[in-house]
Amino acid sequence: MFAIIMGCGRVGARLANLLADQGHEVTVLDVNSQAFWRLGPDFRGATMLGNGIDVDVLRRAGIERADSFAATTQGDNRNIMASQIAKHIFNVPKVVTRIYDPIRQDTYADLGLETVSPTVLGAAALLDVITSQGAGKD
Amino acid sequence: MYAIVAGGGKVGYYLAKELVEQGHEVLVIERDGKQCAIIQEDLGDIVMQGDAAEASVLAEAGTARADVIVSVTGDDEDNLVISQVAKKRFQVPRAIARINNPKNEQIFRMLGIDATVSSTEVILGVLEQELPAHAIVPLLRLRHADVAVVETVLDEQAPVVGRPLRDLNLPAECTIPLIIRGGAPLFPSPDTRLSAGDEIIALTTTRGEARLRDLLWAPR
Numbered sequence: 001m002f003a004i005i006m007g008c009g010r011v012g013a014r015l016a017n018l019l020a021d022q023g024h025e026v027t028v029l030d031v032n033s034q035a036f037w038r039l040g041p042d043f044r045g046a047t048m049l050g051n052g053i054d055v056d057v058l059r060r061a062g063i064e065r066a067d068s069f070a071a072t073t074q075g076d077n078r079n080i081m082a083s084q085i086a087k088h089i090f091n092v093p094k095v096v097t098r099i100y101d102p103i104r105q106d107t108y109a110d111l112g113l114e115t116v117s118p119t120v121l122g123a124a125a126l127l128d129v130i131t132s133q134g135a136g137k138d
Numbered sequence: 139m140y141a142i143v144a145g146g147g148k149v150g151y152y153l154a155k156e157l158v159e160q161g162h163e164v165l166v167i168e169r170d171g172k173q174c175a176i177i178q179e180d181l182g183d184i185v186m187q188g189d190a191a192e193a194s195v196l197a198e199a200g201t202a203r204a205d206v207i208v209s210v211t212g213d214d215e216d217n218l219v220i221s222q223v224a225k226k227r228f229q230v231p232r233a234i235a236r237i238n239n240p241k242n243e244q245i246f247r248m249l250g251i252d253a254t255v256s257s258t259e260v261i262l263g264v265l266e267q268e269l270p271a272h273a274i275v276p277l278l279r280l281r282h283a284d285v286a287v288v289e290t291v292l293d294e295q296a297p298v299v300g301r302p303l304r305d306l307n308l309p310a311e312c313t314i315p316l317i318i319r320g321g322a323p324l325f326p327s328p329d330t331r332l333s334a335g336d337e338i339i340a341l342t343t344t345r346g347e348a349r350l351r352d353l354l355w356a357p358r
Contacts, residue, residue: 080218084245084249085245104191104223107222
């Protein structure tokens with residue numbers, strides 16, 4: 001599988017390494033070349049400097065033959081726009097979008113994007129820990 | 139008309155000002171508090187501080203009863219999301235977005251935005267008008283119908299000069315309803331003879347545009 005990941009933050013870099021370690025071909029995009037250090041010295045994929053909401057950049061990254069696309073930048077709107085380009089313009093089969101804002105996540109889930117909200121997942125995980133330990137003072 | 143203007147920078151500010159002067163109900167949504175204060179001082183109580191891409195902010199702004207939302211922030215991705223959320227979640231009938239990268243125009247259209255305005259493209263169009271290279275310059279594009287109003291100016295070298303319009307054998311997807319000659323409009327008939335200096339205004343599809351260029355400029 002060939003995957004393009006937009007945004008080389010903590011999540012993007014970790015996802016890129018997980019995929020590469022599984023033997024997949026990976027290209028990571030970021031607007032800041034300094035961000036690529038997060039991938040570590042053993043990263044087996046490719047990196048490319050550029051903005052994922054620019055169709056020319058996406059083409060150069062090879063989006064026309066990509067099997068999957070993940071948008072993991074800090075900006076919800078950037079992720080949403082890039083994902084819609086990947087899905088609707090380039091027909092990438094699997095597209096996933098990180099959206100922090102739960103309301104926006106709802107809207108775009110309705111519009112057919114596959115979304116992941118760290119806000120929702122994170123809060124649920126924390127809630128789980130707090131309520132399931134049966135601890136606290138009686 | 140109730141118009142929501144997302145983004146209170148220079149474009150948003152002057153747009154809101156004009157709309158208010160025309161008697162429309164206007165609300166500007168702007169993230170930056172300082173900018174909000176400036177707008178409030180100059181234009182009155184027509185500004186709300188917040189992120190227009192947030193559904194809760196749009197709800198508070200009464201977006202559900204808005205006739206149009208105009209997104210004019212400096213970032214294409216923000217303008218796209220604001221327009222989409224307004225249209226899909228609040229059923230605003232018309233969304234107009236400013237774009238910076240002209241290549242995004244096609245993307246915005248495919249993603250359901252009614253109209254886009256690109257200052258980059260406008261400036262490019264003016265530049266092209268200044269160029270003598272037999273250009274066919276688009277004046278207005280009606281995207282949803284793939285039709286454009288285009289203009290080209292004939293010079294002495296144009297092979298069609300001196301010939302009647304009917305000789306052009308225009309294709310069905312293209313028509314010439316207007317010629318500007320010596321600064322005056324002329325509504326041509328098939329017998330109208332073309333002269334050097336004529337500004338030809340044509341209505342054409344995208345395909346017809348290339349045919350028109352060939353017909354007007356290709357040597358015969």
